[in-house]
Amino acid sequence: MGESGSRRHRVAVLAFDRVHSFDLAMPLQVFTTAHGAKKAPGELFGDRLYDVMVCGDGEGLAITGVGDIEMYRYTPARPLADALDADTIVVIGRPRLQDPPESVLALLREAHRREIRIASISAGGGQVMAAAGLLDGRRIATHWSRADVFAAQFPEVVVDVDVLYVDHGDVLTCAGGASGIDLCLHMIREDFGAAAAAEVARHMVVPPQRSGGQKPYVVHPEPEDDRGVLEPTLRWLRGRLDQPVTLTQIAARIGASPRTANRMFKEQTGTTPVQWLLRQRVTHAQELLETTDLPIESIASHCGFGTAISMRQHFARHAGTSPMAYRRTFRAPDSAS
Numbered sequence: 001m002g003e004s005g006s007r008r009h010r011v012a013v014l015a016f017d018r019v020h021s022f023d024l025a026m027p028l029q030v031f032t033t034a035h036g037a038k039k040a041p042g043e044l045f046g047d048r049l050y051d052v053m054v055c056g057d058g059e060g061l062a063i064t065g066v067g068d069i070e071m072y073r074y075t076p077a078r079p080l081a082d083a084l085d086a087d088t089i090v091v092i093g094r095p096r097l098q099d100p101p102e103s104v105l106a107l108l109r110e111a112h113r114r115e116i117r118i119a120s121i122s123a124g125g126g127q128v129m130a131a132a133g134l135l136d137g138r139r140i141a142t143h144w145s146r147a148d149v150f151a152a153q154f155p156e157v158v159v160d161v162d163v164l165y166v167d168h169g170d171v172l173t174c175a176g177g178a179s180g181i182d183l184c185l186h187m188i189r190e191d192f193g194a195a196a197a198a199e200v201a202r203h204m205v206v207p208p209q210r211s212g213g214q215k216p217y218v219v220h221p222e223p224e225d226d227r228g229v230l231e232p233t234l235r236w237l238r239g240r241l242d243q244p245v246t247l248t249q250i251a252a253r254i255g256a257s258p259r260t261a262n263r264m265f266k267e268q269t270g271t272t273p274v275q276w277l278l279r280q281r282v283t284h285a286q287e288l289l290e291t292t293d294l295p296i297e298s299i300a301s302h303c304g305f306g307t308a309i310s311m312r313q314h315f316a317r318h319a320g321t322s323p324m325a326y327r328r329t330f331r332a333p334d335s336a337s
Contacts (some may be wrong), residue, residue: 010085028054056076237250278314286304
């Protein structure tokens, strides 16, 4: 999708009357923060990876905040039709799943026909895509509080409230709220690799990749005495990716039994301690493959896989390709070890 050579990847965010202020601003912030490798020591950023524009028709559109409260008036910088020149279109919506303008639906149908990638940032954005007929027969992510209404309005769509986002390649949906950041970081990873996405996450002070879904927030509320307990342990684990760590050690760090540690991880991260640690090791391996010339054996050691064979097996399972193929795809030509 993304093009790191002759031109930047173009993103168009659609704005129309009564869209939500957070959903409008968030993708602009994430994509404009994405930069390539630094070209000189001491530089804060390299070249920008994305050109981002806001497209919409009309002057003085009402931009809303909490609920349906009008926050300010805004005139999009570019006309709606300019979105058809983008590589990716980001769709947001109105509060309470209000009907979208027909002009937006027509544009999305034409963009889909032209094979432009289309992503929704909110439950309202997913509703716009569904109304355009782009999600028929598809599994989609939406906010848990909107799931029943969404499913009733669009019975031909398969609603999943257990995930943060769903990527079908041509259309992408997310659960809404902060999961829009997760989806944007996912698209940056797909376009330019894990290191670029991790750099954006560092600047925004957010996790580069959350492994859980909505379930930790909805189905399994955290017990009062568990709140905040895992964060020091997660930091401790991230600092020891090169070392063997057992479930017993993790449980001891938390001050709980292995069984309780497993339960707490599932509640707060959506997965087990072992699987969470493995995901972190694969992500670290991706960054080293992109940004260094280290051989596979050394990366396996740095990331705690033990052997290159073990790393290849886990890497293929999680990344869907081999370490060498991943390096050929995402290795920045001017990166130095």
